[in-house]
Amino acid sequence: MAKIKPGKNASKKDVITQKAAALFKAKGFSSASMRELAEAVGVEAPSLYNHIGSKSELLQAICFKVANAFTIYLETTENTAGNASSMLENIIRFHIRMMLNNFDEVYVANHEWKHLKEPYLSNFLVQRRGYEKRLIALMESGIDTGEFKTGNPFVAVLTILSAVRGLEFWQQHKKNISSQVLEDDMTNHLLHGIIK
Amino acid sequence: MAKIKPGKNASKKDVITQKAAALFKAKGFSSASMRELAEAVGVEAPSLYNHIGSKSELLQAICFKVANAFTIYLETTENTAGNASSMLENIIRFHIRMMLNNFDEVYVANHEWKHLKEPYLSNFLVQRRGYEKRLIALMESGIDTGEFKTGNPFVAVLTILSAVRGLEFWQQHKKNISSQVLEDDMTNHLLHGIIK
DNA sequence: TATAAAAACTAATAAACGTTAGTTTTGCAG
DNA sequence: CTGCAAAACTAACGTTTATTAGTTTTTATA
Numbered sequence: 001m002a003k004i005k006p007g008k009n010a011s012k013k014d015v016i017t018q019k020a021a022a023l024f025k026a027k028g029f030s031s032a033s034m035r036e037l038a039e040a041v042g043v044e045a046p047s048l049y050n051h052i053g054s055k056s057e058l059l060q061a062i063c064f065k066v067a068n069a070f071t072i073y074l075e076t077t078e079n080t081a082g083n084a085s086s087m088l089e090n091i092i093r094f095h096i097r098m099m100l101n102n103f104d105e106v107y108v109a110n111h112e113w114k115h116l117k118e119p120y121l122s123n124f125l126v127q128r129r130g131y132e133k134r135l136i137a138l139m140e141s142g143i144d145t146g147e148f149k150t151g152n153p154f155v156a157v158l159t160i161l162s163a164v165r166g167l168e169f170w171q172q173h174k175k176n177i178s179s180q181v182l183e184d185d186m187t188n189h190l191l192h193g194i195i196k
Numbered sequence: 197m198a199k200i201k202p203g204k205n206a207s208k209k210d211v212i213t214q215k216a217a218a219l220f221k222a223k224g225f226s227s228a229s230m231r232e233l234a235e236a237v238g239v240e241a242p243s244l245y246n247h248i249g250s251k252s253e254l255l256q257a258i259c260f261k262v263a264n265a266f267t268i269y270l271e272t273t274e275n276t277a278g279n280a281s282s283m284l285e286n287i288i289r290f291h292i293r294m295m296l297n298n299f300d301e302v303y304v305a306n307h308e309w310k311h312l313k314e315p316y317l318s319n320f321l322v323q324r325r326g327y328e329k330r331l332i333a334l335m336e337s338g339i340d341t342g343e344f345k346t347g348n349p350f351v352a353v354l355t356i357l358s359a360v361r362g363l364e365f366w367q368q369h370k371k372n373i374s375s376q377v378l379e380d381d382m383t384n385h386l387l388h389g390i391i392k
Numbered sequence: 393t394a395t396a397a398a399a400a401c402t403a404a405t406a407a408a409c410g411t412t413a414g415t416t417t418t419g420c421a422g
Numbered sequence: 423c424t425g426c427a428a429a430a431c432t433a434a435c436g437t438t439t440a441t442t443a444g445t446t447t448t449t450a451t452a
Binding site for chain 2: 166
């Protein structure tokens with residue numbers, strides 16, 4: 001019978017992982033079955049195990065791919081010159097673009113991480129907590145230099161991260177707003193507020 | 197054997213629903229089993245069915261209780277005098293307090309609604325979409341009166357709703373920040389921005 | 393074209409699931 | 423104390439699940 005399409009650059013494992021992200025997003029990790037995933041890939045369920053180790057392994061791959069992308073960008077940003085305002089703006093815009101360009105995987109990392117098994121669950125949470133702490137430090141430095149208003153830096157980080165995460169509700173309105181308008185409006189709202 | 201504690205004002209069905217909200221939040225609707233719920237209630241699984249109709253029915257009760265609370269508050273706000281700014285602030289603060297005071301149920305309504313069965317799923321989405329539209333109308337009226345900056349009103353609503361939703365990440369930091377500080381800081385950030 | 397590895401297939405297993413049936417126990421009204 | 427309804431129990435059902443075993447087909451190499 002026909003094999004899974006080898007693709008140009010993507011291995012069969014990559015194809016499966018990508019289809020898994022779409023399926024986990026649509027139905028949730030627990031509700032998504034390997035039989036459904038196999039159907040999406042165009043194969044019988046047991047054939048998947050020629051390429052992957054387990055269902056959990058797929059979730060791990062998705063979650064850490066996303067987490068690592070954010071961590072690497074933050075490290076890069078920290079190592080480049082610039083004031084806190086521009087760094088924060090860059091990070092906000094990166095979050096927005098990640099959300100728009102890697103929607104399935106980011107959604108799954110945001111919503112289904114709790115189904116990770118140990119020790120991956122703990123590792124994921126540690127990495128996430130570290131990311132938050134570095135963002136909080138950035139907020140604090142901006143407050144110290146007088147760029148940002150005083151206030152609890154944790155609340156500010158929470159507000160920004162959560163607002164960007166909410167872009168997942170936006171996909172059904174894609175036709176009405178361009179990505180650029182969305183990115184600009186949301187960044188502006190978070191940095192400068194809505195009231196004149 | 198001992199019956200479920202009748203409670204003062206809560207029926208046994210209410211007790212089960214409340215425990216279900218906590219369990220669905222912790223493990224997700226699909227991963228949570230009726231046997232686990234029964235254990236949390238202090239009973240064997242089949243005994244639950246003397247009080248409830250099905251697992252799905254529990255999710256329906258939780259989701260629509262939350263949706264109705266938000267809808268009713270919005271209607272009340274719309275029917276009271278006030279400019280768009282104060283109305284928006286009231287709504288933001290109500291969202292924040294709902295998140296803090298009814299965390300389990302709000303979390304479940306936000307995360308597990310996709311496991312509702314028809315026709316409840318469609319009804320829930322229609323109600324949610326209607327709520328969004330009324331908030332967008334409020335934003336537009338504020339832009340018209342010059343209270344709010346120009347910009348896409350949908351993006352503004354999205355930003356605000358999502359930021360407030362993110363309070364679910366806050367519970368692990370409860371000790372460090374008071375509810376009032378959190379509510380004030382977040383409301384202020386969303387209305388006036390973070391940059392001086 | 394022959395051969396070996398890769399990857400598909402069918403069949404099956406053990407576990408967990410929501411739920412039903414049937415029975416026993418509990419708690420209250422008379 | 424008796425009797426009845428409410429609510430607990432045990433046992434079991436039919437499904438669905440992820441995964442393994444064993445076999446056949448496909449693909450690539452030589």
